[in-house]
Every structure is written in structure tokens, then in C-alpha cells.
Amino acid sequence: MAVGNSGRLVIELDPELKLQIRRALKKKGLTMKEWLLEQVHKDLLPLEKPKNDKKHAAF
Template identity: 50%
Template sequence: MAVGKSGRIVLEVEPEFKRELYDALHQEGKGLKQWFLESAEMFLKDRNQLNLFDEDQEHHPDEAQS
């Protein structure tokens, strides 16, 4: 997958999926960009929290060191 230096993200989806997504977003009062940014931000935040949790498990003081 090519990753350019611009701020654009381009992806191809099935036309029916696109219509369904836009209809659902319209019902929620959101646009695609707003929804994507909120979803991506939450994904990254959750991912970072999981990484911190994994690091805590690796260095937990109550665990025996091998």
C-alpha cells in the first residue's frame, strides 16, 4: 500500500457499503471525516493503552523473574 506525504487517505469500498455508511453517519449527524477522525483517535488511544498494559505485565514487581 502506497503511503504518500499528503494528508489524504484514499480507500475503495463496495458502493452498497458506502451508501450504508453515509446513511448511518447522516442519521448520527456526522460526516465521514468527523467520524473517521474520532474513530481513528479512539483506535490509537486504545492501542496505546493496551501497549502500556502489556509493558506493565512484563515488569510487574510481584512476578518471579526468570
């Protein structure tokens, strides 16, 4: 995966898996971005609080 400074994260997934993920998250009322940021703050950065910025906020 290329590394850059844009703030974008791009991963390649099987299209069917992507669809399954999107459907499951929709049932929970979350976007992929919201879910990913929640997981990052829960599992990887538990002591850091998310920014209170709509563009980057997870919650």
C-alpha cells in the same frame, strides 16, 4: 494502497457499503471524516488530543 505525504486517505469500498455508511453517519450528524477522526482518537491514539483546527478537527 499507495503511501504519500498529501494527508489524503483513499480506500476502495463496495459502492453499496459506502452508501450504507454515509446514511448511518448522516443519521448521527457526522461526516465520514469526522467519524474516522473520532475513531482514531478513541481507539488508536487515545492519549493524543485532536487539533483545534476546523480543517482537521474531528469534533
